[in-house]
Amino acid sequence: MVEYFTLILCCQLIGELLVSVLNLPLPGPVAGMILLFGFLLVKGEIPEPLAHLSDTLLNNLSLLFVPAGVGVMLHFELLGTELIPLSVALVVSTLLTIAVSALLMVWFTRLSQKNIENDRGADQ
Amino acid sequence: MKNLQETWVYLSASPLLHLTLTLIAFVVASAIFRRLKLNPLANPVLISVVLIVSLLVATGTSYESYFEGAQFVHFLLGPATVSLAIPLYRQFEKVKRSAVAILVSVLLGSSTAILSAVCIAWLLGADGVSIISLAPKSITAPVAMGVSEKLGGLPSLTAVLVILTGICGAMLGPLVLNLLNITDWSARGLAIGVASHGIGTARALQINETAGAFAGLAMGLNALATAVLLPIIWRLFFA
Numbered sequence: 001m002v003e004y005f006t007l008i009l010c011c012q013l014i015g016e017l018l019v020s021v022l023n024l025p026l027p028g029p030v031a032g033m034i035l036l037f038g039f040l041l042v043k044g045e046i047p048e049p050l051a052h053l054s055d056t057l058l059n060n061l062s063l064l065f066v067p068a069g070v071g072v073m074l075h076f077e078l079l080g081t082e083l084i085p086l087s088v089a090l091v092v093s094t095l096l097t098i099a100v101s102a103l104l105m106v107w108f109t110r111l112s113q114k115n116i117e118n119d120r121g122a123d124q
Numbered sequence: 125m126k127n128l129q130e131t132w133v134y135l136s137a138s139p140l141l142h143l144t145l146t147l148i149a150f151v152v153a154s155a156i157f158r159r160l161k162l163n164p165l166a167n168p169v170l171i172s173v174v175l176i177v178s179l180l181v182a183t184g185t186s187y188e189s190y191f192e193g194a195q196f197v198h199f200l201l202g203p204a205t206v207s208l209a210i211p212l213y214r215q216f217e218k219v220k221r222s223a224v225a226i227l228v229s230v231l232l233g234s235s236t237a238i239l240s241a242v243c244i245a246w247l248l249g250a251d252g253v254s255i256i257s258l259a260p261k262s263i264t265a266p267v268a269m270g271v272s273e274k275l276g277g278l279p280s281l282t283a284v285l286v287i288l289t290g291i292c293g294a295m296l297g298p299l300v301l302n303l304l305n306i307t308d309w310s311a312r313g314l315a316i317g318v319a320s321h322g323i324g325t326a327r328a329l330q331i332n333e334t335a336g337a338f339a340g341l342a343m344g345l346n347a348l349a350t351a352v353l354l355p356i357i358w359r360l361f362f363a
Contacts, residue, residue, distance in 0.1 A: 008203045015206070025351030027266040029205035030344045036209035046210055054207035057200065058336070061326035062168045063150045064201045067194035068265060069173040069287040073180060074187050074280060078254070085248035086285070089258060091296070093241035094289050094319050097262060098297045101233030101342075102306045102315035108225030109311070 004050040011035040136185075142193025149175040162330065164298045169323055170291045205264070205322070208340035211329070215337035218310060226314065230342055233318040234349040237262040238357055246362075257281040259358070260350050261289040264321045267347045271354055286321070293320025294327040309334040317342030 015032030018024065024031065040046060072079070079086065135141045153171035160166040180190055191198070212219065219226065238259055245255045256277035260268040265286045272282035297316045306312055313335030316324035321343045329336030 005203070008206045011209075012202050012206045025267070025271075026344075026348055027205070027264060029202040029266075030264070030347055032202070032206040033209045033212075033340075033344060036206050037212055040209060040213040046213060051210060054210040057204040057207050058211070058326075058329050061204055061322065061329060062154075063147075063172075064197055064204055065169050065287060065290065065323050065326070066146055066150055066172045066176070067191060067198040068201075068283060069169055069291070070176050070180070070190060070194065071187060071280065072173065072284045072287070073177050075284050078281060079284070082250050082254050085245050085250035086254060086258060088248055089241050089245035089250070090261060090285060090289055091292055092244055093237060094262070094292045095296055095300050096240050097233050097237040097319035098293060098300050098315045099304060100236045101229050101318040102301055102304060102311045104229040104232055105222075105225055105311035105314050106306060106308060108228050109222050109308070112222065112224055 001049050001053060004053050139193035142190045143196055145176060146194050146197055164295050164327065167291050167295045211333060211337040212341055215334055218334065219341060222310065229314055230318055230345045231349055234346050234353060237319060238350065238354055253277060258285050260354055261285045262319050262321060263347045263350045264343060267351055271351055275355065275358055290320045290323025293324045297324060310338045313338030314342045318346045
């Protein structure tokens with residue numbers, strides 16, 4: 001377990017280093033995620049303790065956002081004066097983004113599946 | 125009595141108190157969430173934040189002294205993001221099959237998130253600095269704060285708007301997806317991940333592993349897309 005927590009931290013650390021040295025527009029942990037994914041591809045399987053560790057972290061992912069969320073108390077005043085424009089923009093834009101992304105994903109998945117079927121049809 | 129007061133002074137200066145407070149609030153919020161059968165409207169992040177902020181305001185505690193304790197929880201966000209590689213690897217076959225659909229949906233979803241937020245806020249008369257701070261709201265906080273700062277926004281305001289966007293997407297997203305009759309787990313996860321980053325991903329992971337993997341992937345891709353697209357869109361349309 002400790003080995004794999006160390007592996008995760010190393011991926012994050014190397015990710016942070018790469019991002020700052022190469023000036024990448026990515027957060028260090030996302031670069032770390034790509035590195036860990038590369039490790040899994042090379043290894044060809046997920047070691048059991050790593051799976052367990054990741055499930056533990058991700059099952060409680062919501063908890064990890066709470067401290068940042070409490071930061072809302074720093075901006076009560078500004079949020080108060082611009083309550084209507086900011087909240088309307090935030091809610092409408094978020095729901096619109098969800099609708100657009102989901103519909104596009106469904107359409108393009110269908111489209112590419114049709115193409116694959118057509119290709120198969122042409123082969124036969 | 126004096127002893128009790130001294131103990132209290134000692135405790136409120138140590139990280140233990142606010143770390144424990146964070147965990148207790150989350151345990152209570154999760155119990156409510158489970159009691160309401162994982163109803164997205166009973167979002168555990170929102171309930172925890174409301175509980176903690178009320179208590180901090182009531183006791184006159186500053187955010188800085190709260191964060192002294194809460195930072196240990198906050199720190200784990202990094203390792204948790206790295207470990208999103210595991211659900212992604214488990215779902216890699218599905219991801220490979222729909223690679224093109226994923227890229228197109230994330231790119232257009234990302235542009236929708238930026239343009240709609242900026243236009244609506246501008247039409248309703250929001251201040252320029254608030255509009256820039258709102259623009260990267262759909263991506264994970266560290267990148268959003270960096271982008272906001274580069275364009276002249278307030279990073280700390282951006283952080284708050286990012287969290288509120290996450291909560292909003294996790295709460296109301298499932299409702300929108302049901303209205304649109306979208307039943308495919310990969311599309312549902314991707315949409316939540318694009319619009320509401322890690323908080324949406326947390327919700328998706330609780331419901332379905334495919335949705336969780338697609339949400340995590342979409343979150344990473346959107347962070348990249350927004351970091352590249354937002355400065356360009358900003359210069360083209362608004363600067």
